[in-house]
Amino acid sequence: MEEPQQQVKRLSRRAARLESLLEKYKRKSQLQHTLIQLSEQASTVAELTLLYPAIHNILSQYLPSKSFYVVLQNRFTQALELSYFVDEKDAVAIPLHEAHHFKDGVTGHVFKTGKTVYLTKEEMLSRAKAGEFKILGSQAEHWVGVPIYRDGAIIGVMVSQSYEAEQSYSEHQVELLEVMSLYLATAIERVKKRELLESEVKIRTRALMQSNEALNKEIDNRKRALERQQILFQISELATQFSDIDDVYKQVHDIIRSITFADNLYIALYNKEEQWLTFPYSVDEKTRYKTRSFAKGYSELVIRTEQSQLIDCTRAKALAMEGIVERPAGYNHNLAATSWLGAPLKTATGVIGLIACQAYDHKYEFDYDDVELISFVSNQIASVLQTHLANQALKISHQQLEHRVAEKTKELQQTNLHLQMQMEERKKIEQQLYHDAHHDSLTGLPNRSLFLTQLEKTLKKHHRYPEDNFAVLFIDLDKFKDINDELGHQAGDQFLVWVSQSFSECIREHDLLARLAGDEFVVLLDHLTDRQQAEDVAKRIIKVMQQPFCLKGVCMQSGASIGITYSNKLYRNTDEIIRDADAAMYYAKNAGRGRYEFYHPLLSASSSAQKQHDQHHLDKLPTHFRYTEIVNWSDSAEPIGFIEAFGEHPVLGSTSFDILKKFAAEKPQHLEIELQLLKKAQDVAACRNDDILFNCSTMLLENNHFDVLKQQLVTEGNALCLLFEESEIRFASSQQILNLKSLAEMGIPIGLNNFGKDRCDLTLISQIDFTYVLLSSTFSKRVLQQTSYEVQLQGILAVTQVKGIKVIARGPAILNFRSLLEKHGLQLFFGKQRALDKGQETCAFIPTFDNESIPS
Structure with a gap:
């Protein structure tokens, strides 16, 4: 008989074996259930765009698949193309429009090797650093890619990834993806065949419908021929039996009403010599027609073109915009027809008028069949009207002529009044534009x-x-x-x-x-x-x-x-x-x-002599430099520094030379001070290993000073990057801009200081090859506080990235600017100020202050 301890061990081994068998059964059951679901989707969905979401939904039941995509090879271009894509982070970030985006990444690696790949974040970074592939898009914590085969050949890759470290993929989940990929190609083919079959059914159905339409069209043509024959009989009787022209007009109206909508109809006659339109007959629910001069209406359009015209609301707007049709002043657009049809009355001597039908409030929409019918009628009745019109031409009275003149005068007066109103309105607009151009938008004060x-x-x-x-x-x-x-x-x-x-x-x-x-x-x-x-x-x-x-x-x-x-x-x-x-x-x-x-x-702080000394001998003042370190967060951190000259003024005390130079009365003295400070700054830069930035004024770019500047730069070497204020560059002359560009062409580094302080003018950094752009502290702080400035910063970074310009931010708080760097991709910002090393400059440590304001 076994001892209890041996029985426990034997039962434990049996329990472990049963658990293993149970786990295998669960896996088999999951695989079987997954394949059944995949088969059902392949049999039911009508198109591929619905198949991929269905597969994604199946996978999400068994493994982390919030980020999932399928890439297939285009059999014509051989490029890997995205067929389905859902991602938690890269919904917009990755360039999906690029045809060869995936071949260089880990997806392309799986496609090339034809093997399943499961990588953690550390493994992916290590293998990418070894050059096996490139990392594209956001970095996932867990990434698994499975090749898709069809007839023994790889046709694409199915990928699932997780951005959470605790959501890894088990061996069973990877196996599930592999099984899904084996049947995915077959499912895709089944859906494609179903799409093809449905397309063929649609084509055959369309052909059958076209055949029926042709038969119906033939029947309609025969009906139309019979209707026209009947109309011809009616017009023939009309031509032989009329006695009064008014009766003829009414009978014509009845004929047209029998073939189309004619609740609103008028007949207009055209006097070519006097350019008048008369309306001997009209029946209309909204408009009363009276004699008018030949202008640019719908009726005139029919007469000018000698063709029937069909005008709906869309064409009416187009004709008005092109100037082909013009409404008279004071016209009530609420009385405009929504559908209008007119046909010319042609005789051997030309067009004598027209017949027009119209509908309001979309009560009826004329079509081209109506155009054909009314054109046919107008050609037949034109000869009937011609005889009567010849007699009517002799009866135009002097009273009618005066009436037309009065109408014309009224129209001209309205036109003149309209022009006068337009001139007054334009004058008001010009006054407003002048005011806006010369006044501050915030305070309303003059600018x-x-x-x-x-x-x-x-x-x-x-x-x-x-x-x-x-x-x-x-x-x-x-x-x-x-x-x-x-x-x-x-x-x-x-x-x-x-x-x-x-x-x-x-x-x-x-x-x-x-x-x-x-x-x-x-x-x-x-x-x-x-x-x-x-x-x-x-x-x-x-x-x-x-x-x-x-x-x-x-x-x-x-x-x-x-x-x-x-x-x-x-x-x-x-x-x-x-x-x-x-x-x-x-x-x-x-x-x-x-x-x-x-x-x-x-x-004149002390005496007249002292004043002359202070004003004209600023170059003799004691000078020292303050050094500001530019912090670089990039991997390849190249040292950069910013130096600023200070002088001990007898009145102002220790003050920046950028301020002291403003007291120079003559430009030659100003230039002399600029060049002396530049020479001292070059000496400082020559003793250091980092890139040194130094402020200069645009006066050095003037033609009579520029040759001196170039000579000094060539003699002393290019150890400095010359910074120019954005506000000065904005108002510089065209010759100063040309000289600035020539410095860049000579290989001398140049930079733009305090960019974005008042405005964000991207043309400056896009047209000139700057090495550095220093954002103003005001702009940098607003980026952290206002979303609108983030958009402006993205525009700056887009331009500077293309042109290879380094952007430097400045501000009072390192923590805020660290978040700015991480959020927007900036790598350089102002650090602390300090004295230069001994042997280069000697001055006490000075705390950081806002470079855009003068310290008191």
Whole structure:
């Protein structure tokens, strides 16, 4: 007798064997059930487009198949083509339109080897890196592909994939796919044969119907011939028995009513010499016909073409659009016929008129059979009417002539009135277009164009009458960026509207307030007698801006920094005035904000001699460079850096040279400073291994300066990438643009700085071969906040990818920009600022600040 422990082991082995047999039975049962379902679908579905979803539905019962597709080989082109496709992620992403898309991927690999392939994400990446195939579309966690055979030859591949790591494919599920693929080719052939059979049945049915139609047509033709013969008899009697023409018209109406719809019928006669149409007979439920001049109506169309015309609503619109038919002024379109049929009355001497029938409100639709019948009738009755018309031509009275003249005069008056109304409407439209082109769309204030035009007129007036003084106030809002960041850009727009309304209350009615761009406003004060009047306006504006701006319970404190320039006989153009007012504004902002400054105190801070030194010797100021690292998230990270020159100004303190250069009075000095800074930047770049970006002004691209720039670049080498402001490039001359393009052709790297700050002009980056494009921090932050800017970013990336341009984003938060990189595919962005290494530059570490605003 067995021991209990041995009995337990024996029973365990038997239970394991039974479980194995049960599992095999379940698999066999699933396979059998699947094949039965596949056979039923192949026997029932009418077309292939319904077979693939049915197969997909069967598979989804037994394995993860939310992402499933079938690829078959085109027997003519030998290309792999997609027959069915459902995917959780790649519904739009993969280029399904490309004919040879699948041959290079893992699907093509299965087709070439003819073997089932099951890959995990790691295995696929490893084999793709080994060069066996390419990875196309989104990366799946589990991927299985099974070849499809027919008569021993592979004809396609069936693929199922899962994007979830826990949803793998078991050996039984792979086996199920293989079994399905063995019978799939047979199912496809059965459905194709069924489609072919149904197509042949349809063709034979159509042929039989055409035969019946031909027989019916022959019967109709014989009926029509009998009807025409009967009509001929009636017209013959009419020609021999009429005594009164009015009776003839009524009998003609009865004849036409017997062959087609003629509830509304009129007969029109044409006077060729005087170009008139008369209507001796008309029966109509809506329209009263009276004598009129020959114009462009339906009746005139029949007479001009000498052919019958069939006009429905569609053709009526087409004739009106082409100008063939014109309605008179004041015409009531509610009285227009929905179907109209007219036939000419032809005689040996030409067309003498027409017969027309019409239907309203789609009560009847005339067809070409009606056209043929009424054309036949009109040819027969034309000779009957000709004799009577010859007698009627002598009876036209003077009263009828006066009546026609009066009608013509009335029509002309209506036409003239219509033309006058059109001219007034056009004048209003032109005034509106002029207003829109010269005013800001947000605030309604005059824009830069209108302001500069008015400033130029004021300057010319001052030259003629020096005693008539003026002043320009350049206003920059303080902490506007904080309002945008805290309350959102919509609140920022509301704040700008509030500011424009508040500023308008601080000036006189004849003064001009304009918005230049962003948070910059300018005021032109005219008819001034002293500077105190300009100071009073500036004080009122500063006082207004001391009021907090509140929205939805949140209040923010802003302010205004104002630069004032007073009229001067030395001013020759508006650029000088704007430049000086802008410089005074920057001085006010750096001096503490929320204040105003005149232009001349800024440039005469200590004494007249010191002023000349400050103004004309900016190149002598102590200079240091700040270095900003460009972070690169790509695999092949090439080091990139951005350097910016700073100087210690006796009035402004440590300030960017891009600001200090604005105080240079003469262009030669400006050019000298630009070239000296460029030389120092080249020396810094020569000592470093990374690509160095450096800001330049478009003044270097002018013809009289460009040769000097090229000589220095060639002498010192091309270690720098020259950055130019997008706002300056947008307003550059055609010659400056040509010189910029020639730099790129010479192999000198060039870049576009602060792109997208005010607008997103893709023509700049599409027409010029830039190496780098630096997005403005304003645009980068809006991409993270507003969907509309994401679309603009995709347009930028599409153009830069084609042209091989590197795009750099900038902003205050690395986490936000990391998400921006992952979402939109950007790889470069601004990192932290720091001092250059010793031996290259020596200055203390400086924290990052917004490059589009001046640090205080």
